Amino acid sequence: MDMIRVEDLSYVYAPGMPNATTAVDKVSFCIEKGDFVGVIGPTGSGKSSLITHFNGINKPTSGRIYIDGEDMWADSKKIRSFRFKVGLVFQYPEYQLFEETVYKDIAFGPKNMGLSAHEIDRRVKEAAAFCGLDEALLQSSPFELSGGQKRRVAIAGVIAMEPKVLVLDEPAAGLDPEGREMILSQVKKYHKETGSTVILVSHSMEDIAKYADKVLVMKDGKVAMYDTTQKVFDRAPELLEMGLSVPQVTKIFLKLKEMGIDIDTDVYTIPYAVKTLLAYKAAKEGGTNA
Amino acid sequence: MLKDITIGQHFPGNSPVHKLDPRIKILLTVAFVIVLFVASNLVGLLCSLLFIGVLYAVAKIPLKTILKSLKPILPIVLFTAILNIFFVGGTPVFTWRFITITKEGIVYAVIMSLRIVGLISGTSLLTYTTSPIALTDAIERLLKPLAKMHMPVHELAMMMTIALRFIPTLIEETDKIMNAQKARGAELDSGSIKDRITALVPVLIPLFISAFRRADELAMAMECRCYRGGEGRTRLKQLKLHASDFVSALVCAAVLTAICFTKMLPVIF
Numbered sequence: 001m002d003m004i005r006v007e008d009l010s011y012v013y014a015p016g017m018p019n020a021t022t023a024v025d026k027v028s029f030c031i032e033k034g035d036f037v038g039v040i041g042p043t044g045s046g047k048s049s050l051i052t053h054f055n056g057i058n059k060p061t062s063g064r065i066y067i068d069g070e071d072m073w074a075d076s077k078k079i080r081s082f083r084f085k086v087g088l089v090f091q092y093p094e095y096q097l098f099e100e101t102v103y104k105d106i107a108f109g110p111k112n113m114g115l116s117a118h119e120i121d122r123r124v125k126e127a128a129a130f131c132g133l134d135e136a137l138l139q140s141s142p143f144e145l146s147g148g149q150k151r152r153v154a155i156a157g158v159i160a161m162e163p164k165v166l167v168l169d170e171p172a173a174g175l176d177p178e179g180r181e182m183i184l185s186q187v188k189k190y191h192k193e194t195g196s197t198v199i200l201v202s203h204s205m206e207d208i209a210k211y212a213d214k215v216l217v218m219k220d221g222k223v224a225m226y227d228t229t230q231k232v233f234d235r236a237p238e239l240l241e242m243g244l245s246v247p248q249v250t251k252i253f254l255k256l257k258e259m260g261i262d263i264d265t266d267v268y269t270i271p272y273a274v275k276t277l278l279a280y281k282a283a284k285e286g287g288t289n290a
Numbered sequence: 291m292l293k294d295i296t297i298g299q300h301f302p303g304n305s306p307v308h309k310l311d312p313r314i315k316i317l318l319t320v321a322f323v324i325v326l327f328v329a330s331n332l333v334g335l336l337c338s339l340l341f342i343g344v345l346y347a348v349a350k351i352p353l354k355t356i357l358k359s360l361k362p363i364l365p366i367v368l369f370t371a372i373l374n375i376f377f378v379g380g381t382p383v384f385t386w387r388f389i390t391i392t393k394e395g396i397v398y399a400v401i402m403s404l405r406i407v408g409l410i411s412g413t414s415l416l417t418y419t420t421s422p423i424a425l426t427d428a429i430e431r432l433l434k435p436l437a438k439m440h441m442p443v444h445e446l447a448m449m450m451t452i453a454l455r456f457i458p459t460l461i462e463e464t465d466k467i468m469n470a471q472k473a474r475g476a477e478l479d480s481g482s483i484k485d486r487i488t489a490l491v492p493v494l495i496p497l498f499i500s501a502f503r504r505a506d507e508l509a510m511a512m513e514c515r516c517y518r519g520g521e522g523r524t525r526l527k528q529l530k531l532h533a534s535d536f537v538s539a540l541v542c543a544a545v546l547t548a549i550c551f552t553k554m555l556p557v558i559f
Binding site: 083084088090095097112143 | 470474500
């Protein structure tokens with residue numbers, strides 16, 4: 001079942017002006033329910049413009065978007081209901097915090113949904129726990145927290161709306177390795193435990209390789225590739241040509257291949273690399289023994 | 291909605307209007323504003339608007355942009371027009387119960403509306419065709435005599451440069467924060483006035499915080515590059531007047547003077 005279906009979507013900035021630019025150019029694709037899709041692409045390739053369509057922040061210049069089978073812009077008065085279905089975490093979301101306490105800030109989304117006080121309380125506590133925020137932190141001011149904690153509060157603010165689709169634009173940008181790992185694994189946990197669809201925009205091929213099942217590659221406002229993570233990273237030369245990269249492990253395997261070692265290069269995670277190497281070793285030893 | 295704000299926007303170009311020395315442009319704009327008040331007759335104001343229109347055409351700024359910049363002041367124009375229509379005394383042309391519309395009222399309303407339109411389009415032309423840097427450089431240069439009276443002219447100009455420079459940045463920032471709050475279900479453009487004002491709190495607080503953060507960072511960056519105010523500071527780009535500047539200035543001055551003389555014309559209305 002399609003969670004998000006995009007048909008012929010185009011988005012033009014400042015249409016009719018001399019500086020009009022097409023950010024998204026006649027894009028069509030489907031994202032299935034429960035998928036974890038990574039979105040990669042060079043800077044200015046239209047990634048952010050594309051994902052802000054998923055919850056109706058941007059209105060398509062032309063084309064249609066269906067969320068869960070429903071045409072998003074059929075009635076523009078109902079657009080708000082889609083904002084609760086599709087939770088969008090913007091880049092550097094910590095700059096959106098405004099309330100006196102962490103608790104109130106996380107409650108902002110659920111409150112806008114018109115939920116009961118009891119339900120809001122449950123969601124805030126769950127979302128905070130999900131994002132690894134200590135309950136003691138809930139009553140402190142969000143401005144007293146560290147950068148990583150602020151980021152987690154902001155993400156919790158979106159998760160508390162319990163969206164069916166969670167879209168994150170570079171949620172780990174500017175964090176230390178530990179912070180990165182923490183946030184992304186929590187996103188993964190949310191994906192697994194709630195069965196929701198997750199769309200993750202990232203510049204880190206390692207993160208994409210580690211968490212995403214499918215990868216969507218944007219280039220000049222168009223979808224250049226959309227396939228399983230393995231198949232996309234198997235097209236390393238094309239990715240490199242686009243100014244993108246492949247995970248470090250893949251690079252090692254490409255180098256090995258270049259050195260004349262007959263090995264598969266569709267490796268993109270460490271565990272899979274170990275498996276492939278062991279299999280290669282076994283095959284080689286088996287070969288010499290025979 | 292924020293994209294409609296065109297005040298302070300700059301449209302780079304290569305036209306004679308763009309190339310004119312910014313100091314002369316500022317002086318001419320001031321003169322134009324004065325003319326708008328001196329020539330308080332229909333012919334004069336229409337001529338002034340025509341003059342500005344020609345300059346817009348020379349600067350190749352699309353009509354759409356001008357109309358867009360006029361859109362936000364439409365309520366003010368209407369308000370002044372209505373006030374004038376109903377409250378200026380004179381020969382009545384229309385009476386209904388307590389409402390009386392006079393001939394003078396109509397003429398005044400038209401004059402006032404044209405004047406406001408002229409003020410906005412004239413001053414917008416200056417900012418459209420002059421980069422903020424050139425503009426503040428010129429202001430600094432023009433105000434230099436005041437420095438002798440211990441006015442912090444350079445500092446004022448620097449403050450203006452920074453303020454102008456940060457208008458687009460802050461607009462962009464506001465847009466981002468608004469989107470982030472909308473993504474959390476905030477309703478920013480519907481509801482009663484009270485609702486809308488309270489809905490702005492989640493936008494204004496992060497905006498102020500980020501403005502202060504930016505100010506701090508900028509101050510730090512300026513100090514790192516040894517900025518210490520105006521005393522003994524030289525500039526990379528020296529403003530120089532060319533023959534073409536004098537010609538343009540003279541032509542514009544002549545036109546503006548001519549417009550002033552429309553006052554002598556017999557009153558048509």
